[in-house]
Amino acid sequence: MTQEQDQGKSAPNSGTSGNAASSMQVAADTYNKPCTPQFAYIDDGEEPHLLAVSELYAEVMQCGVPLLEIFEAQARGYQFGNPLGVLAKGIATAMCDAPTASVATGVGSRPAPLNSQTLYVAPSGVGKGLSMDAPMVCANPMGGYRRDAAPASGEAFINMFYEQVPAADGKGVETVRHRDPVWVAWGEIDGLTAKASNASSTLDNVMRSVWSGESVGDASITRQKSGIGCFLEEGSYRSVISIGAQRDHLTHILADETGGTLQRCLFIPIADEDAPEKCADMDAYCRKLYRLIGRTAGVDLDRAPIIAVWGPGHGITVDPAIREEIKEHRAKVIKGTIEVDPLDTHANNLRARLAAVFAGWIAGQGNPAVVDRNTWWWAGCLMAISRSLREELREEAQKTKTKVARDAGKSDAERWDARQEALRAKEIARQLKYNETYVKAAVRVAKRSGRGASMGEISAEVGRGGARDNLKDCGEEVLKYLVDTGDFVFEAGKPNRYTPNIKRMNEAA
Secondary structure (H helix, E strand, O other): OOOOOOOOOOOOOOEOOEOOOHHHEOOOOOOOOOOOOOOOOOOOOOOHHHOOHHHHHHHHHOOOOHHHHHHHHHHHHOOOOOHHHHHHHHHHHHHHHOOOOEEOOOOOOOOEEOOEEEEEEOOOOOOHHHHHOOOEEEOOOOOOOEOOOOOOOHHHHHHOOEEEEEOOOOOOEEEEEOOOOEEEEEOOHHHHHHHHOOOOOOHHHHHHHHHHOOOEEOOOHHHHHOOOOOEEOOOOOOEEEEEEEOHHHOHHHHHOOOOOHHHHOEEEEOOOOOOOOOHHHHHHHHHHHHHHOOOOOOOOOOOOOEEEEOOOOOOEEEOHHHHHHHHHHHHHHHHOOOOOOHHHOOHHHHHHHHHHHHHHHHHOOOOOEEEOHHHHHHHHHHHHHHHHHHHHHHHHHHHHHHHHHHHHHHHHHHHHHHHHHHHHHHHHHHHHOOHHHHHHHHHHHHHHHOOOEEHHHHHHHHHHOOOOOOHHHHHHHHHHHHHHOOOEEEEOOOOOEEEEOHHHHHHHO
């Protein structure tokens, strides 16, 4: 048996809730029928990004699609955070339910796989992990995905698509490819950053390639001998990536503006300013959820039911008008007749994937999906929410960066001033050790000339006696000190002169 052999086996249909009791899992029979979404702004002639976030939310979550109503009720009834977070979990689950699905737009040599990379963004304590763990399973009885510990390297990521099975000859085990979707999750982005920020790390590069569905990996004799999978063929795998991130911990992702990671991410807010505050209102959402899934008896207000989610597993086609829009936009990019934000270079690719998932939902389970005007609009509204959050985070990061730089500059300046002041004080203290020498030199000058001595005369007299000229750098400070102590009397003039206070000296003696 070789690495290329397809085992044809599927992992147990497992969600992030682990081995949940079967009584909590619901079939999709009551909400998996075809439906037609209703949008308030699709005919206004405006692009989605011109709508307010609240309007975008209504277009995405409140367009009359039963599954979206279920996501909203689940989120607000059981406090999983913003319904958009539960939606993101549903999108990833749908992608795993249709592991071989892809969407062809006419751009490039291969269709876009339904691979995804989602950032669940919220301040600490709001509940990113709850959103990521909203209870869902693939509706396909043979569906499912594999979810192990997050990989520490690109090589470990690739190896997640392999498994060890008994060797064909009955001796030991061998490593082979499996065909199950792989779900990779980092509950906190700090873990990903720690691994990906190493100079020799391949994790970021592999994540980008996997999102695109490219051939990824290399041939390593050492890894192969160790039973580690090394290579993935293009279009042969399904991968979804979930990353929880605090708003101020996104430096690694936001800094990669040219690498391509940022462009591939779907940014989802988890805080929900419209979340119900009263327990009675939350319970009302719980009861609504049970009605939506067709279970009017046995409502459990403390434990959310597991929602079965289906994907576009029976074919995806793109409406000619949408295909034309995508291809003509691409032509303008190639010709340079339009300027595209560098962070939006993968926007249509990601939008097509989201539209394909939504198309599967409104087509109904088991029916072919069509990416048409409605699904393209819906995906555009979700992308606009993501883009709005992304730009908000970038602005916050830039303000933080500016403040840090300003504070660092201020600190550097303060440290410099303090250092210079300390050095000056040290030098003056060193000079003051020689004040007796200065006084004696000034006395000698005064006796010879019958008047006060200038700083130059004192310096010359000190040097004549073989001592170091300690007035060269700090003479004025030293002489001012001697005047302040009363040892010298200052006489202003050209030059200024310093007369020894003989009376004080005699008294001191």
